[in-house]
Amino acid sequence: MARKRMIQAMNEALHEEMERDPSIVLFGEDVKASLFGDTKGLWKRFGPERVRDTPICETLIAGMAVGAAAAGRRVICHMMFGNFVYTGMDAIANQAAKLRFMTNGQIKLPITFIAVSGGGRSAAAQHSDAIHPVLANLGGIKVVMPSSPADAKGLLKAAIRDDDPVFFLQAAGRGGEPGEVPADEYLVPLGEAxxxxxxxxxxxxxxxxxxxxxxxxxxxxxxxxxxxxxxxxxxxxxxxxxxxxxxxxxxxxxxxxxxxxxxxxxxxxxxxxxxxxxxxxxxxxxxxxxxxxxxxxxxxxxxxxxxxxxxxxxxxxxxxxxxxxxx
Amino acid sequence: MNAIATNLPREELLAMYERMLLIRLVEEQLARDCAAGKLPGPVHLYVGEEAIAVGVCRHLDDRDWITSTHRGHGHFLAKGGDPARMLAEIYGRASGICGGFGGSMHVADFSKGIIGANGVVGGGIALAAGAALAAQLDGDGRVAVAFFGDGAANQGVLAEALNVAALWKLPLVLVCENNGFSEFSPTATVTSGRIVERARPFGVPGIEVDGNDVLAVWQAAHVAVRRARAGEGPTLIEALTYRTRGHVEYEVTFLSEPYRDEAEVEAWKHKDPIPRLASYLFEHELAHPEELHAIEERVAQIVAEAVRFAENAPEPDPAGARGHMFANPR
Missing domain, CATH: 3.40.50.920 (Rossmann fold)
Structure with a gap:
């Protein structure tokens, strides 16, 4: 066990999984600069092919996540703030949540969307929505909401290894909260309270x-x-x-x-x-x-x-x- | 050096003739089925636009990716999809290509690189860009092609895709089928400027082509696909064509007044790409009428068998209606 902040635990999970699985590609807005710190160091470690800064265009990047996953990649797509998910909603609601179902299970869509969600930081109305009910109601999207650094790491690793679209929602402003994180590798399975x-x-x-x-x-x-x-x-x-x-x-x-x-x-x-x-x-x-x-x-x-x-x-x-x- | 469409071997031209005809006969069947009330849902037919799907897909193999539109039967068949299983899907049967879960607007076959038709106008553009990203990372020369209409060209995602595909040199070919209508709105009433020129500010080559001339489409796609495979980035092709049938079959039952001139429709029917290729073949003494007739009979036979398969296919089991939502259900 070691004491770590939630954002460090997420950062470790991303490093470990990208190391373990070379098919993973990660992209999003400012993932190199890393506004929250979760994607810090990934660009340097894994290079510009697998870690890509995108323009600010959520419609496209959410859809690209679906297309790249359909074409065989394991995808991590960083959406930054939960409210920006609304801009990418066609790809999330109409494509990611339904493509496997509509095609009778012909494909898997291993996508982990990461976003912060919720308020508490005076980010105001367009950066503070708790978006999980919207996502949960889509039907084809799994929704992960960790409350501790240890769970954040174990759940993020499980989300990345899952073969379905998963939204990993980090509570806004809580990335700095510390907690004990196991030293050895572990997963926290999805669906266990x-x-x-x-x-x-x-x-x-x-x-x-x-x-x-x-x-x-x-x-x-x-x-x-x-x-x-x-x-x-x-x-x-x-x-x-x-x-x-x-x-x-x-x-x-x-x-x-x-x-x-x-x-x-x-x-x-x-x-x-x-x-x-x-x-x-x-x-x-x-x-x-x-x-x-x-x-x-x-x-x-x-x-x-x-x-x-x-x-x-x-x-x-x-x-x-x-x-x-x-x- | 680019190959020239006019020097294509006879066999290639006959193969394109056959594939266009397959799409046409399948869709004429669907038009009759719809009129007879036999189809459970709406169908959007591609009649008159076949040269685009066929001229492009002749350059692709099963490992290349395509995304398509609500008017997607032609792309599915041009890319090598099975007509029997496509018809069974549109009839809502268990042996349909998507088990009856998708229907006309979602026919897909990933084993053939067909990411699928798409019910959202412009919905396939970002998916193709993502598939192109995967292809680029795989590094094995695969390409992704997005077919979309002039209506989809007005979705912001086209600009987003041009921007990223140009920045990252994605192996992406964007094929805009300008068929003159965004649903029921004539293109000129909802679209400013020329769509092909939307590539220019991104530094992406744009090629405008006669979409009813399969050789011209073949030529444009040849250039674009080669460029993509060589890692040189995306191309936008605007293929000018015309939707001789409605936006959706049975539209006359709910439209209160016509939205276009019948004379215009008739004029475009004379530019039908299938007889046009036949005339080319005769003029250049590349085929006898009897040869084309033999192809027509063969295709009619394939379609008749496909219809028989689809009509006799069982309905899906309602106990399985919740389908395959998750790959890893809990």
């Missing part, structure tokens, strides 16, 4: 960037004897529903925390699944902590007011505890 903290009173499913405030909240409530079980899905497509439902059956209460806007947030989907599959176990209404249906404002005080906070998570937990008595 992690119980970050066990507890018997209430289940909190926290997605991506929301794991940290959920854990803070759980720690704070511990002093009152409230045991919060925090589940980190790690990937939302595929979703490890069994782990979530198992926890809900144990605690009887569910709070889902998601940085997405409220309407059609991924929290809504998890809440619906829990209501469908574990209604008999629920002792309180499911509560969701999300972003209101507005764009992300610029000023720090305004932005903080809309993003899910430790306080709002705590309030949601306390409301579920008013119902059904304590076990």
């Amino acid at each position: 992690c119980v970050r903290r066990p507890g018997r009173d209430v289940t909190v499913v926290a997605i991506g960037s929301m794991v940290r405030p959920a854990l803070k909240c759980a720690e704070a409530l511990e002093g009152e004897g409230i045991e919060v079980e925090v589940i980190d899905p790690r990937t939302i497509v595929p979703l490890d529903l069994d782990t979530i439902l198992g926890s809900v059956r144990k605690t009887g209460r569910l709070v889902v925390v998601d940085e997405a806007r409220d309407t059609c947030s991924f929290a809504s989907h998890i809440a619906a699944l829990a209501a469908e599959h574990a209604f008999d176990a629920l002792r309180a209404p499911i509560r969701r902590v999300t972003v209101p249906d507005c764009a992300i404002p610029f000023a720090p005080v305004l932005e903080r007011a809309v993003l899910p906070s430790v306080e709002r998570i705590e309030e949601a937990i306390r409301r579920t505890l008013k119902h059904g008595g304590r076990s």
Whole structure:
């Protein structure tokens, strides 16, 4: 184990995988300069054939990722900010998500799209969307949302080795967060949730960037004897529903925390699944902590007011505890 | 030194005649099927534009890549796709080339380098650029060709692709089939300037060619494909042609008024590339009418067998409707 920042862990994953598999090509806007640091050093190490700076043209680069993958390459396409995915959306929604399906599985499309997603850094409305619900709804795209440096590395390596289009969404502004990263090679498989903290009173499913405030909240409530079980899905497509439902059956209460806007947030989907599959176990209404249906404002005080906070998570937990008595 | 289309061996010319005819007869069948209400979905026919797909694809082999359009049957057949399995696909059958999951607008056969037809206007351009990048990295002389229409030329992705392909010298051939219409809008009403000139500011060669003259298309594609294989970068070909059928079959059932002059359509029918190649063959004493007649009979036989195969093919099993979404499902 060694203490590393999330962006370093991602950088290591990219180096290791490009070293291991010479068929990998990586391209995107400013991958040489590396705005976030994740692609730092790759151009120098692997050269201008395999690591390419592109012009700012997301429509083309997302489509090229699909074409190069269809033609046999393993592709890493860096989309920079999640909001820029919208510009490349035809290639993502109409081509990447559907080409294999439409052609009856004739091809594999091993593409890893990397983008930062979400707010919290005063980047304002056009650089702060949490884009995962949009991507998850496309059907043919896997969506990875790591919450720790160790998971970031293991999930990114697994995403690159996966034979399907995967979006790897790094929580905005969290690249500098440190954590213990194993020294030996490892993968974190897609579709396996992690119980970050066990507890018997209430289940909190926290997605991506929301794991940290959920854990803070759980720690704070511990002093009152409230045991919060925090589940980190790690990937939302595929979703490890069994782990979530198992926890809900144990605690009887569910709070889902998601940085997405409220309407059609991924929290809504998890809440619906829990209501469908574990209604008999629920002792309180499911509560969701999300972003209101507005764009992300610029000023720090305004932005903080809309993003899910430790306080709002705590309030949601306390409301579920008013119902059904304590076990 | 470039080969000259007018010096082509007789066998090559007859092969092109046969392939154009195959596309024509398959699509005339589809027009009848559509009129008879036999097709589950829409079809966009390529009738009159066959010289472009055939003149270009004669320069390609199975390892080269093409991307195509919603009007994609001709490209599929020109690149060596199986007419029986294509028809079965358009009929929505299990033995269709895509198992009934794609239909007319998505016929694809990766074993033949056919990345596929595409339902999004301009959608294939970036895919071809990506395939060209893969080909460049493979370094084995493969090329990628994007077929697209004049409508797609107005999508920004064409400029994006010209820019990157020129910068990276990608082995990419961009073939714009200017058939006079963006769906129902005459090209001149939605397109400024000449499409071929859109290559110039990027330093990319542009070749304008008579798209109803298969020899002219062959010649232009010869130059462009050679340049791509040699690592010299992309070329834009604008092939001028005309869509003698509608944007989509059965369009008369929903259009309230005509969007073009019937006399214009009739005039272009006289420029049909198939009789035009026949006349060339006769004029230069390269073929007898009986030889072409024998080809016509052979192609008609192939199409009849393809139709029989497709009509008798089983429907897909609805239990498998969720298909092959992921290669690595959890």
